[in-house]
């Protein structure tokens with residue numbers, strides 16, 4: 001059985017002080033039920049890189065894991081403004097979101113660059129969360145699966161066999177991110193099923209069955225239960241609703257029917 005993962009992507013929000021307050025509120029809520037939640041789910045927050053030291057400190061002893069929103073594929077060097085996997089690992093980061101649609105569309109990251117980052121993260125034993133998703137235009141043109149599966153195969157290409165089971169995928173239709181328009185559970189499940197099938201072709205049945213595929217795009221406390229109740233939806237990548245302790249804590253308690 002795959003465990004659920006509820007991951008919060010804070011994007012470029014919060015100061016160090018605000019981050020500490022949010023983590024303290026989250027902990028006082030989530031830590032209460034930590035043992036029960038830990039039975040079938042994991043929780044992760046991904047603050048902006050500059051807040052990682054403060055959040056790492058605030059999370060000491062908590063059941064919440066720490067993620068990053070991006071990283072460079074090299075370990076060090078003349079890459080102004082970038083951070084590397086060893087730097088992140090030094091603060092207890094265990095996961096890294098890669099290929100988020102804002103990285104693809106605002107910062108023009110392509111599949112090749114994202115693939116290099118995925119391989120670097122895996123080499124450093126940071127769990128990469130590869131984001132894939134079609135734009136509104138591609139969706140309307142009926143090209144969702146073609147776009148998503150191309151991004152998936154390119155993003156995961158060249159992974160060593162020992163790293164293949166350690167990646168995660170997040171299906172995030174671009175038209176649903178930050179728009180309040182989420183995919184219906186049926187729409188999302190259709191794409192997640194196709195992702196699972198493609199993973200099976202790429203890596204074989206056993207690994208495909210073990211990889212967690214998250215859904216992201218306007219996930220809220222009101223829609224999370226029906227999404228994660230679908231067989232191929234193994235959790236959520238949450239943007240806006242992860243910035244408030246009460247809404248994120250409710251999403252963390254998603255009911256799986």
Ligand code: PEP
Nearest residue numbers: 177178216217218239240
């Ligand atoms: C995201 O940032 O990955 C995201 C899905 O954002 P939101 O939940 O705000 O749509």
